[in-house]
Amino acid sequence: MLRIRNIESFDLPELEPYRTLKRPLEHQQAGIFVAEGEKIVRRLLESRLGVVSVLLSEEMFQPMQPLLAARPEDLPVFLGPKKLLESLIGYTLYKGALAVGRVPPMPLLADLLRTNPRPLFLAAADGINSAENLGALIRNCAAFGVHALLVGETCCNPFLRRSVRNSMGTLFKLPTLELGNLAETIADLRARGIRFVAAHPHASQHTLTQADLTGDCCIVFGSEGHGLSPAVREACDECVVIPMSKDVDSLNVSSAGAVFLYEVCRQRGLM
Secondary structure, eight states: OEEEEEOOOTTOGGGHHHHTTTOHHHHHHHTEEEEESHHHHHHHHHSSSOEEEEEEEGGGHHHHHHHHHTOSSOEEEEEEOHHHHHHHHTSOOSSOEEEEEEOOOOOOHHHHHHHSOSSOEEEEEESOOOHHHHHHHHHHHHHTTOSEEEEOTTSOOTTSHHHHHHTTTGGGTSOEEEOSOHHHHHHHHHHTTOEEEEEOTTOSSEEGGGSOOSSSEEEEEEBTTTBSOHHHHHHSSEEEEOOOOTTOOOOOHHHHHHHHHHHHHHHTTOO
């Protein structure tokens, strides 16, 4: 059931998440996240994730109404002129559409291993502190059919607003596990027969097309600045490099991710 409310005061308790967009720790502690932009809000409303509230400019209400009406929650929808919304959140909006969602329970790794088809196709992130880069990597994982993304303890939270935005809402469907110790998880999964391939710009073992990615495998990505941590790199089976011009040191992790994940699909005859 929808509860349509025109914004008459910024002091409403339900608007607190929108007033605190620059204080993400508070959102993490509350188990919520913010989706911004028409397409991303639409994908949140279409998903199975819980929705706490929606904030729309007046002209966005009619296009969103069918999705809003289909939600199972008792859902507050706050409406106001776009300029008023910008005053509330503190920055300029391209289109006036935001929503607060509930961070879903983290899936169990054992369930993912049991329920996904073979060969397994996993990805992992180590030391990625840029929410934009992590969101773009999530989008690539969704695009190329990755079964789950393992997010190491040195990465930023995948449900940060900019990560959700750069994922274009694909985060709502991609199983994402935040780990306490990525290197230990790699060792455990290797013992179960999963091959871990480190995307490393200075690898001396194999180029990407030389690596066998047809069996159960996980591609491990690090930050552009520091790459993979020594512990994670050593935990992997092999390090693999994308061949490129000698005067280019590395690719952004989202670009490298697209290349690696496409190669997995190519070798498996999926592309």
